[in-house]
Amino acid sequence: MIQIRCRDLSVGYDGKTVASGLNFEICSGDYFCIAGQNGSGKTTLMKTLLRLLPPVKGNILTEKSLNDGGIGYLPQQTPVQKDFPASVREIVLSGCQGMRGLRPFYSRIEKALAEVNMEKMGVHGLSERCYRELSGGQQQRVLLARALCAAKKILLLDEPVSGLDPGATEEMYGLLAELNKKDDITIVMISHDRRAVLDYADRVLHIGSVCFFGTKEKYLQSGPGREFLYSQGGKAYE
Amino acid sequence: MNEIIEKLLFYMEYPFVRHALAVGVMIALCSSLLGVTLVLKRFSFIGDGLSHVAFGTTAIAAAANMTSSLTVVLPVTVVSAVLLLRTGRRAGINGDAALAMVSVGALAGGYLLMNLLSAGPNLSGDVCSTLFGSVSILTLTERDMYLCMALSVAAIAMFLLFYNKIFAVTFDENFARALGEKTDFYNFMIAVMTAVIIVLAMNLAGSLLVSALVVFPAISAMRVFGSFRAVTVCSAVISVFGVLCGILVSILAGTPVGSTIAVLYIGIFFVFCGLGKLKGRRE
Ligand SMILES: Nc1ncnc2c1ncn2[C@@H]1O[C@H](COP(=O)(O)OP(=O)(O)OP(=O)(O)O)[C@@H](O)[C@H]1O
Ligand SMILES: [Mg+2]
Numbered sequence: 001m002i003q004i005r006c007r008d009l010s011v012g013y014d015g016k017t018v019a020s021g022l023n024f025e026i027c028s029g030d031y032f033c034i035a036g037q038n039g040s041g042k043t044t045l046m047k048t049l050l051r052l053l054p055p056v057k058g059n060i061l062t063e064k065s066l067n068d069g070g071i072g073y074l075p076q077q078t079p080v081q082k083d084f085p086a087s088v089r090e091i092v093l094s095g096c097q098g099m100r101g102l103r104p105f106y107s108r109i110e111k112a113l114a115e116v117n118m119e120k121m122g123v124h125g126l127s128e129r130c131y132r133e134l135s136g137g138q139q140q141r142v143l144l145a146r147a148l149c150a151a152k153k154i155l156l157l158d159e160p161v162s163g164l165d166p167g168a169t170e171e172m173y174g175l176l177a178e179l180n181k182k183d184d185i186t187i188v189m190i191s192h193d194r195r196a197v198l199d200y201a202d203r204v205l206h207i208g209s210v211c212f213f214g215t216k217e218k219y220l221q222s223g224p225g226r227e228f229l230y231s232q233g234g235k236a237y238e
Numbered sequence: 239m240n241e242i243i244e245k246l247l248f249y250m251e252y253p254f255v256r257h258a259l260a261v262g263v264m265i266a267l268c269s270s271l272l273g274v275t276l277v278l279k280r281f282s283f284i285g286d287g288l289s290h291v292a293f294g295t296t297a298i299a300a301a302a303n304m305t306s307s308l309t310v311v312l313p314v315t316v317v318s319a320v321l322l323l324r325t326g327r328r329a330g331i332n333g334d335a336a337l338a339m340v341s342v343g344a345l346a347g348g349y350l351l352m353n354l355l356s357a358g359p360n361l362s363g364d365v366c367s368t369l370f371g372s373v374s375i376l377t378l379t380e381r382d383m384y385l386c387m388a389l390s391v392a393a394i395a396m397f398l399l400f401y402n403k404i405f406a407v408t409f410d411e412n413f414a415r416a417l418g419e420k421t422d423f424y425n426f427m428i429a430v431m432t433a434v435i436i437v438l439a440m441n442l443a444g445s446l447l448v449s450a451l452v453v454f455p456a457i458s459a460m461r462v463f464g465s466f467r468a469v470t471v472c473s474a475v476i477s478v479f480g481v482l483c484g485i486l487v488s489i490l491a492g493t494p495v496g497s498t499i500a501v502l503y504i505g506i507f508f509v510f511c512g513l514g515k516l517k518g519r520r521e
Contacts, residue, residue, distance in 0.1 A: 073413060094413075
């Protein structure tokens with residue numbers, strides 16, 4: 001089932017196009033990777049998909065049920081002020097907002113969900129700590145736990161492993177694969193890491209001077225795909 | 239000491255003193271609750287600008303000889319708040335300058351009008367009390383007092399009901415929006431509540447000192463505490479304590495209410511700075 005479909009989409013800021021001519025579909029259960037060089041417009045595309053930015057041209061069709069929440073999102077940068085007082089638990093819990101409608105307080109189920117996700121991301125021991133006093137990698141895990149709380153149907157991740165140590169990166173990929181396979185949550189991930197693309201992706205969207213959209217196998221044999229592998233210091237796909 | 243207590247008890251006999259204390263506590267509560275959000279959203283300046291708008295409108299209402307200025311001042315301030323918060327989000331030199339223009343314009347216009355049209359014999363006294371809130375909390379009409387109470391209760395109830403939403407929108411607006419929250423609505427709500435609270439707090443501290451009520455409890459609490467809830471609770475406590483002490487001191491010593499409270503807050507702020515340093519060193 002198609003969850004998001006884009007036709008001749010152009011994305012950008014204030015009417016200025018950053019990337020154009022994007023045609024692709026994201027189906028439920030996909031592991032969808034978005035690749036491209038720095039500044040090619042990956043983050044801009046993701047923000048447009050999340051309706052944080054209006055599309056410059058073209059349109060995005062989303063499946064109806066996505067409108068009532070269930071979307072998890074990990075931003076590339078969270079412009080959190082340096083002195084913001086917020087404990088890890090408060091932040092992770094705020095991921096449970098989406099589907100609650102106007103109920104003012106968190107239910108026991110939501111609190112338990114936050115605990116589980118903090119456990120998963122290994123920040124349970126930090127739950128009373130102040131977010132601003134954590135290291136960059138720890139902050140990234142906290143934001144991931146928050147995104148996991150929100151993700152019931154689809155999880156959009158903007159460079160999730162940047163700032164994580166190798167062990168945590170491994171765990172992260174394992175966790176995402178599990179969410180994808182077991183819970184049937186669609187994963188949409190921006191990544192510069194060849195591992196994500198080679199080992200996990202079903203489909204790849206490459207943004208750049210030449211755009212590409214298709215299965216991983218086709219991607220690795222296409223021009224942009226070879227370039228991607230080359231830039232990652234690997235050999236071309238045999 | 240006994241003398242002071244006796245004097246206090248003597249003053250407590252007067253209903254207007256009791257009313258002033260009750261209204262003061264309510265205003266303190268709601269201004270400190272929302273103050274945390276405003277400080278964190280970098281909106282402290284907007285609160286200041288709004289208080290000047292409220293001053294200008296009060297001046298006009300006074301010049302037009304209206305008995306209860308609250309009914310005019312409140313809507314005008316609410317509208318300005320909504321407009322200002324909208325420009326404030328597109329922060330840049332223009333938003334900043336627009337705010338300064340509005341706030342100075344309202345202040346100057348209000349004073350000019352008061353000068354031109356004032357019917358009262360004591361112009362500088364009137365201006366002074368509107369700016370620094372020297373007596374207004376003690377001379378609220380019964381109607382204004384009930385209005386104040388009702389509005390503060392409404393503001394506090396709104397804050398508690400939407401506490402989690404307000405946190406989400408303050409901490410990371412983009413994320414909340416991605417989750418499908420109506421962030422525009424919550425920002426609008428925050429703007430309206432800010433305006434209401436500024437107008438209410440003007441009765442207590444006057445328009446120049448209103449920001450003290452909004453800003454000081456929040457930044458004091460932020461020195462020491464690291465979670466949103468702790469900061470909110472602590473700033474509410476600081477605020478109520480400061481306002482109660484401020485009103486009592488000003489009654490006993492005959493000092494102006496607004497500036498007494500502001501000075502107390504400054505003292506509290508330095509104490510909390512010290513506590514924060516101590517806490518940092520112990521960890
Ligand atoms: N807020 C903004 N306003 C205007 N232009 C922007 C804004 N943010 C980014 N851009 C521009 O849009 C282009 C694409 O940026 P984007 O963040 O989408 O790149 P990206 O593909 O995510 O790169 P990276 O791999 O470094 O994350 C860049 O040229 C950038 O200068
Ligand atoms: Mg990016």
